[in-house]
Amino acid sequence: MKEQFNSAFSNLVDKLLSWFNTLIQYLPNFILAIIVLTVSYFTARYISSLVEKLVSKRVKQKSISKTISRISAVVVVVAGLFISLGILNLSQTLESLLAGAGVAGLAIGLALQGTLANTIAGIVLSFRKKIQIGNWVETTGYAGEVIDINLKDFTLKEADNNIVVIPNKTILENPLKNYSLTTKMRVSLECGVGYSSDLEEVKRLTKEVIKNSFSHIESTDDVEFYFTEFGSSSINYLCRFWVDSESALEKLRAKTTAIIEIKKAYDKAGINIPFPIRTLQFDNKLNVKSTQLENSFSNN
Structure with a gap:
């Protein structure tokens, strides 16, 4: 029993020593990976605010400028994460993350196909100079003033003050007449x-x-x-x-x-604007008396 305990204790000590040696060996890489993640985080915040300012100068919709800035921040953080994993020699983990992200992206894309199509179409419409808020346009049977372009839909206010909400994908795939150009x-x-x-x-x-x-x-x-x-x-x-x-x-x-x-x-x-006139002509005269007599006989 004592020998088994000593053997187990010796194995535990060896394991701890190997872990400690590995930690000491990879400690510089670990510190460097943390530094990369920290730098990528603050860089993402700076890039996010910069992108939002640049996009807001061309796109009036705040929702779209914020979305684009957030996407840019996520890209920077993900890039920092991949670099950190590479520094730690976790290439297999990196490959697993890439494969998982690909599968997850495919599943999300199939599930939200319509939503993603409208989102992408909204971003494209926001950067089109020929379609701006305040323009008077006609498309898909509706005509009115453009009052909003967001990531989901395209909003018109018709002449009778009715609000028409059209999916962005529909606007992008159909002809549009812009009277304000x-x-x-x-x-x-x-x-x-x-x-x-x-x-x-x-x-x-x-x-x-x-x-x-x-x-x-x-x-x-x-x-x-x-x-x-x-x-x-x-x-x-x-x-x-x-x-x-x-x-x-x-x-x-x-x-x-x-x-x-x-x-x-x-x-x-004295110029006449005539209205349509219809003339009715009856060629056969009706014999009222004979009709009355026939009706009286039939009643008897």
């Missing part, structure tokens, strides 16, 4: 006049009214006017002109002004 919009106005109207006078008067209604139109030559068809009750035309506008609301206001002024001018000049 240009300072001019073309207004198209369709109308019709009666068949008895003087068409030359209609053309001249319409172009003159449009020119006088908008100060930026210098000449009637800047107003396009085309007769388009012989309609069922009128001769129809198309009138087009440009207005200084960056919003669809301004375009609608200009079109409203044009309609009001054209109607006033037509009324003053």
